[in-house]
Amino acid sequence: MSEKRVRGSRVTIREVAKDAGVSVAAVSKVLRDAYGVSDALRANVRASMHKLDYRPLAAARGMRGQTYTIGIVLPDLRNPFFADIMDGVNTALERTQYRAMIGISHSSVETEMGIVESMIDRQMDGMLMIGSTEDRRNLDIIAKRKPLVAIGHHDPEATTFDTVNNHDQQGAMLVVKHLAANGYRKIAMFSLVSGTSTILIQRELGYRRGMMEAGLGKHINITSSSQILREVQLSARRLLTGPQRPDAIFCWTDLIALEVISVARELGLDIPNDLAVVGYDNTMFCDFAQNSLTSIDQSGEQLGLQAARLLIERIKGRAEAEHFVVTPRIVVRPSSTPSAARA
Amino acid sequence: MSEKRVRGSRVTIREVAKDAGVSVAAVSKVLRDAYGVSDALRANVRASMHKLDYRPLAAARGMRGQTYTIGIVLPDLRNPFFADIMDGVNTALERTQYRAMIGISHSSVETEMGIVESMIDRQMDGMLMIGSTEDRRNLDIIAKRKPLVAIGHHDPEATTFDTVNNHDQQGAMLVVKHLAANGYRKIAMFSLVSGTSTILIQRELGYRRGMMEAGLGKHINITSSSQILREVQLSARRLLTGPQRPDAIFCWTDLIALEVISVARELGLDIPNDLAVVGYDNTMFCDFAQNSLTSIDQSGEQLGLQAARLLIERIKGRAEAEHFVVTPRIVVRPSSTPSAARA
DNA sequence: GAAAAAATGTAGAACGATATACGTATAACA
DNA sequence: TGTTATACGTATATCGTTCTACATTTTTTC
Numbered sequence: 001m002s003e004k005r006v007r008g009s010r011v012t013i014r015e016v017a018k019d020a021g022v023s024v025a026a027v028s029k030v031l032r033d034a035y036g037v038s039d040a041l042r043a044n045v046r047a048s049m050h051k052l053d054y055r056p057l058a059a060a061r062g063m064r065g066q067t068y069t070i071g072i073v074l075p076d077l078r079n080p081f082f083a084d085i086m087d088g089v090n091t092a093l094e095r096t097q098y099r100a101m102i103g104i105s106h107s108s109v110e111t112e113m114g115i116v117e118s119m120i121d122r123q124m125d126g127m128l129m130i131g132s133t134e135d136r137r138n139l140d141i142i143a144k145r146k147p148l149v150a151i152g153h154h155d156p157e158a159t160t161f162d163t164v165n166n167h168d169q170q171g172a173m174l175v176v177k178h179l180a181a182n183g184y185r186k187i188a189m190f191s192l193v194s195g196t197s198t199i200l201i202q203r204e205l206g207y208r209r210g211m212m213e214a215g216l217g218k219h220i221n222i223t224s225s226s227q228i229l230r231e232v233q234l235s236a237r238r239l240l241t242g243p244q245r246p247d248a249i250f251c252w253t254d255l256i257a258l259e260v261i262s263v264a265r266e267l268g269l270d271i272p273n274d275l276a277v278v279g280y281d282n283t284m285f286c287d288f289a290q291n292s293l294t295s296i297d298q299s300g301e302q303l304g305l306q307a308a309r310l311l312i313e314r315i316k317g318r319a320e321a322e323h324f325v326v327t328p329r330i331v332v333r334p335s336s337t338p339s340a341a342r343a
Numbered sequence: 344m345s346e347k348r349v350r351g352s353r354v355t356i357r358e359v360a361k362d363a364g365v366s367v368a369a370v371s372k373v374l375r376d377a378y379g380v381s382d383a384l385r386a387n388v389r390a391s392m393h394k395l396d397y398r399p400l401a402a403a404r405g406m407r408g409q410t411y412t413i414g415i416v417l418p419d420l421r422n423p424f425f426a427d428i429m430d431g432v433n434t435a436l437e438r439t440q441y442r443a444m445i446g447i448s449h450s451s452v453e454t455e456m457g458i459v460e461s462m463i464d465r466q467m468d469g470m471l472m473i474g475s476t477e478d479r480r481n482l483d484i485i486a487k488r489k490p491l492v493a494i495g496h497h498d499p500e501a502t503t504f505d506t507v508n509n510h511d512q513q514g515a516m517l518v519v520k521h522l523a524a525n526g527y528r529k530i531a532m533f534s535l536v537s538g539t540s541t542i543l544i545q546r547e548l549g550y551r552r553g554m555m556e557a558g559l560g561k562h563i564n565i566t567s568s569s570q571i572l573r574e575v576q577l578s579a580r581r582l583l584t585g586p587q588r589p590d591a592i593f594c595w596t597d598l599i600a601l602e603v604i605s606v607a608r609e610l611g612l613d614i615p616n617d618l619a620v621v622g623y624d625n626t627m628f629c630d631f632a633q634n635s636l637t638s639i640d641q642s643g644e645q646l647g648l649q650a651a652r653l654l655i656e657r658i659k660g661r662a663e664a665e666h667f668v669v670t671p672r673i674v675v676r677p678s679s680t681p682s683a684a685r686a
Numbered sequence: 687g688a689a690a691a692a693a694t695g696t697a698g699a700a701c702g703a704t705a706t707a708c709g710t711a712t713a714a715c716a
Numbered sequence: 717t718g719t720t721a722t723a724c725g726t727a728t729a730t731c732g733t734t735c736t737a738c739a740t741t742t743t744t745t746c
Contacts, residue, residue, distance in 0.1 A: 012732055023696045028734060036694055059410065059466040060732035062402035063701040069465060077426035078627065086420055086447060099461045102445035104429060118442045122401040122412060122465075229627065258631055265632040284421065284572065288601055289608040290633040355702055366726045371704060379724055403702035406731040 011054045020048035031056055032065070062123035068097045070311060071119035071127045075107040076227075079255055081281040081300050085130060085151060088304025098125070098312065107227060109133050116142055126315045128307055129153070135196050147314035149307045154198035156323050162314065164307040164324045166298030168199045171328035172206025172250070173213075174296060175278050178330055179248045180214040182337060184276050187211065188221040188239060188246035190256055203252055203280070221246060225256075232256055236263040240275070247275060248336070254279035254286060257293055261335070276336040286333060294336040298328045354397045363391035374399055375408070405466035411440045413654060414462035414470045418450040419570075422598055424624040424643050428473060428494060431647025441468070441655065450570060452476050459485055469658045471650055472496070478539050490657035492650045497541035499666050505657065507650040507667045509641030511542050514671035515549025515593065516556075517639060518621050521673055522591045523557040525680060527619050530554065531564040531582060531589035533599055546595055546623070564589060575599055579606040583618070590618060591679070597622035597629060600636055604678070619679040629676060637679040641671045 013031070017024045022041060029037050030045040037045075048054075058067045072089065074082050089100055103119060105112035112133060119127055126147035132139065136155055142148055143160035151164045172189075179187050189207045192200055204222060211220045221244070225235035236259060239246065251257035257279030261271060269275045279286060282297035306324045313322075356374070360367045365384060372380050373388040380388075391397070401410045415432065417425050432443055446462060448455035455477060462470055469490035475482065479498055485491050486503035494507045515532075522530050532550045535543055547565060554563045564587070568578035579602060582589065594600035600622030604614060612618045622629060625640035649667045656665075 010732085013734095014732080024733085025696060025698090025735080026694090029695090032734080034735090038694060041694080055460065055464050057466065057732055058461075058464045059402045059405035060701095061734075063406065063703090063732080064734035065701095066734095067402065067465065069461075077420065077429055078423050080421050080423075083420035090447070090449075099446070099458075099465075101465075102447070103442070104433070104445070106433075115442075117398060118401075118412075121398050122410065122442075122444075258628075258633075261633055262631040285601075285628075288605040290601075290604055353702085356704095357702080367703085368705080368726055368728090369724090372725090375704080377705090381724060384724075400702055403731090404704070406702080406733090407704035408731095409704095 010057065011052045013054075013056070016045065016048050016052055016054050019052060020045045059123075066125045066315070067123045069099050069101055069122070069124050070308075070315075071116075071122075071124035072100050072102045073105055073112060073115055073119075073127065073129045073132065074102055075105055075131045075133070077104055079253065079281075080283040080285065081254070082130060084281075084283070084300025085304035085307075088301035088306075089128065089308045090304075091301070092305045092308035092312075096312065100128075100308075105133075107131075107133060113138070120146055126311045128311055131197075131199070133194065133196055147311060149311040149314065151303050151307050152199050154202055158323075159321045162307075162310045162322045162324070164303050164310065164326075165199070166296075166303065166326040166328045168202035168328075169206035169209070171280065171296040171298065171330075172203040173210040174328065174330045175250045175280075176207060176210025176214060176216075178294070178332065179250070179276055179278065179336060180210075180216065182276070184248035184336075185216060186219045186221075186244070186246040187216065187248040187250060188219075188223060190236070190239070190249055190251040190260060191222050191224045192252055193224040193226055200252060207250060219246075229259065232259045233263055236260045237267070240264060240267055240269065248278070249275065250278050252280055254281045254283045254293060254295055257295070257335075258285060258291060261291060261293070272334060272336050272338045276338070278336050282331050286331070292334040294333045295331055296328045297331050298326055302326055353400065354395045356397075356399070359388065359391050359395055359397050362395060363388045402466075409468045409658070410466045412442050412444055412465070412467050413651075413658075414459075414465075414467035415443050415445045416448055416455060416458055416462075416470065416472045416475065417445055418448055418474045418476070420447055422596065422624075423626040423628065424597070425473060427624075427626070427643030428647035428650075431644035431649075432471070432651045433647075434644070435648045435651035435655075439655065443471075443651075448476075450474075450476060456481070463489055469654045471654055474540075474542070476537065476539055490654060492654040492657065494646050494650050495542050497545055501666070502664045505650075505653045505665045505667070507646050507653065507669075508542070509639075509646065509669040509671045511545035511671075512549035512552070514623065514639040514641065514673075515546040516553040517671065517673045518593045518623075519550060519553025519557060519559075521637070521675065522593070522619055522621065522679060523553075523559065525619070527591035527679075528559060529562045529564070529587070529589040530559060530591040530593060531562075531566060533579070533582070533592055533594040533603060534565050534567045535595055536567040536569055543595060550593060562589075572602065575602045576606055579603045580610070583607060583610055583612065591621070592618065593621050595623055597624045597626045597636060597638055600638070600678075601628060601634060604634060604636070615677060615679050615681045619681070621679050625674050629674070635677040637676045638674055639671045640674050641669055645669055 013024055013027050017027045027045050030042050103115040105115055129150045131152040140160050148161035153163055155163055223235055223239050225231050249260055257277050260277050264275050279293050279295040282295040286293040286295045356367055356370050360370045370388050373385050446458040448458055472493045474495040483503050491504035496506055498506055566578055566582050568574050592603055600620050603620050607618050622636050622638040625638040629636040629638045653665055
């Protein structure tokens with residue numbers, strides 16, 4: 001209300017205490033929902049806090065206790081899937097004192113570590129790493145210092161941090177099964193060059209298993225490319241103009257699938273009759289008619305919600321690891337359903 | 344290096360001082376690049392800091408000085424344009440001590456204010472608000488408390504904060520001029536319901552001026568919708584099936600344009616022959632062949648870079664306002680260039 | 687009704703930096 | 717040479733909370 005508050009000045013816990021006629025410690029207790037305050041005192045203090053428009057200073061709280069801030073590490077801002085996750089996170093945080101602050105790693109291990117360090121420097125109470133490229137060892141090191149939850153990192157044996165995932169192997173198998181059922185045979189997979197990502201490993205494994213089970217083992221074909229758009233484009237073009245042109249491509253994420261659709265269109269290929277394309281994540285772009293992209297829904301919102309819940313539990317003291325797994329489902333759209341059944 | 348560091352323990356400035364054989368104050372000076380340290384002492388202290396892997400605790404610094412953290416407020420995570428801006432911001436911050444932390448407002452004034460408050464609570468040194476829905480008065484209030492720079496908020500008279508913008512009016516005029524030159528007449532604009540956004544006002548103004556100058560005043564037609572995808576879809580459908588179907592639609596942002604393309608395709612309309620579509624922001628999705636979307640490039644990276652630069656200047660003490668404006672340019676793609684010249 | 691237990695509140699030392707105020711060398715000037 | 721600047725360092729109060737230890741009051745138990 002007091003708009004004229006000058007930069008630098010702030011209502012402190014001391015002023016609240018004076019106004020309420022109690023000790024500073026009492027106000028602090030109310031603030032932290034700590035033990036040892038009567039209802040009367042609590043109401044009294046709350047009234048003063050409200051009257052003075054008091055807001056605790058996170059930096060000061062951080063010196064001894066918590067900052068009620070959790071750090072979220074995202075690989076990049078361009079993949080709309082992360083927005084789905086964040087929706088879930090924010091839903092989970094809504095009725096709590098906690099706030100999320102996001103940092104972007106650009107899928108680089110060094111920047112990621114840098115961000116994590118700076119989040120620790122800023123006394124974040126815990127961290128949520130999404131699609132991290134760190135290996136188990138590094139995550140363990142982080143987890144030893146701060147409560148940690150990882151989304152998109154398969155490690156059911158991890159004991160120091162929690163994980164939240166969809167069943168990537170199953171998701172990939174769903175894709176292959178669907179494509180095979182629609183008559184596609186030469187099903188290729190478009191993956192990412194990055195030996196360490198456990199979700200990639202799982203998806204590739206699922207693809208292989210799916211192909212084997214469908215009797216298409218000899219058609220197994222995994223192309224890998226970096227995330228850089230130009231390289232993706234090049235790899236896609238190479239794949240589609242090569243001698244063994246696949247009749248279906250399973251892309252490890254929607255964004256790549258959109259790029260593949262683009263290249264295919266430029267080459268004059270008809271989707272889905274000349275080529276089927278399937279993505280992963282079921283982001284909002286799949287629904288656009290110009291994409292009509294079949295994709296795997298891993299309900300990012302659920303992932304975010306559960307991860308935030310687990311992280312707060314951990315901050316509050318839980319020490320045993322929990323590993324949450326969502327069952328993926330396929331959302332079929334025209335990009336993989338040819339008009340006539342195929343030969 | 345010391346991986347065994349236990350949660351809660353940290354190397355402090357005191358230990359560095361002891362190791363280097365100097366006072367705590369000296370170390371602090373080195374840390375802040377403050378006046379009064381010899382090269383020898385600086386080198387000595389730096390060596391100790393490095394040896395002990397010392398990292399200053401932002402919370403503690405924040406109690407008296409700066410936290411070297413700037414808060415970025417984004418309306419939403421789904422618009423890839425913001426990723427372009429963030430690239431620029433991060434480039435500007437790269438060689439500095441500053442780090443960016445992002446908060447998401449979901450285009451709601453209350454959440455936005457909540458985020459700003461919580462950023463102030465967390466002692467951010469300054470704030471960068473992108474596409475804010477706040478009015479001048481509210482921004483002034485914030486600017487009185489913390490250094491502030493706004494991207495996407497036209498207010499050349501503002502004295503308490505800086506602004507960074509592209510020339511939205513000019514951008515919109517470019518669109519109309521281009522469409523008119525390609526033979527389109529019934530050019531509609533797809534805007535956002537939100538009286539307060541100054542960039543919307545400018546773009547609408549540019550659209551109107553462009554139409555008048557092209558002698559198309561009687562075809563002026565602005566449709567507004569919320570950002571919710573379903574509503575956008577409905578409005579687009581209504582616009583395209585109504586009695587006065589436009590032959591071109593200028594959408595206030597790429598994301599809307601993609602949705603319009605989707606609806607048009609579902610209705611069996613040919614783009615660009617039955618309908619031209621133009622977006623704004625020139626995000627990566629414009630380039631996909633299935634979209635081939637003509638758009639206005641306002642070089643988000645530049646905007647982000649300049650904004651971060653201005654913010655740091657402000658944090659360091661500049662008091663007079665600066666207002667940076669980028670000249671937009673149109674990037675023409677097939678979505679607005681019909682094969683044959685139109686009647 | 688005394689002793690024990692539980693509830694409620696307070697005082698004051700941390701937390702890890704910054705920054706002011708002040709000494710002491712060293713350099714510059716007359 | 718003495719005086720004055722200037723450069724370099726240090727001691728320590730301070731920022732706004734949390735939290736431990738303790739004092740006091742109230743409730744429970746036997």
